[in-house]
Amino acid sequence: QLQLVESGGGLVQPGGSLRLSCAASGSTVDVYAIGWFRQAPGKEREGVACISVSDGTTYYADSVKGRFTISRDNAKNTVYLEMNSLKSEDTAVYSCAARGPTILAWRLDYHVYPYWGQGIQVTVSS
Secondary structure (H helix, E strand, C coil): EEEEEECCCCCECCCEEEEEEEEEEEEEHHHHHHHEEEEECCCEEEEHHHHHEECCCCEEEECCCCCCCEEEEHHHHHEEECCCCHHHCCCEEEEEEEEECCCHHHCCCHHCCCCEEEEEEECCCC
C-alpha cells in the first residue's frame, strides 16, 4: 500500500513563495510519476505539475509554468513543489498523487492517478 503525505502549506502574501513536500512510503516500487493537483472551492480539480520518478522529466500546466518548479529526492522518497510569484488565484487545496505509466496526453489527468495524499491548504492573501 502506497501512502502519500503533503506538508508545507499555509498562508502567504501575493508575490510570495511556498514549498510543498510530498513524502511517499509503503509500496513505492511501482510508482512511475508523482503529480501535484489543486482544487479551489467551486472549481474542478486541476493538474499543476508532474515528474517522472526515474529520470526527472517534468511537465507543467500553462497556468503555473515559469512560477512553479517540481523536483524529487529519490533517496528521501519525496517530491517537492516550489511555488514562486504566488497569486490569489493559486489559492486551493493542493494534493500530490502517484501513478504508473500513461500516454503523454494524460500526464496531468487526475483520473489516471490511483494514489492520493490527503491534501493541504494553500492560501494566497494579503
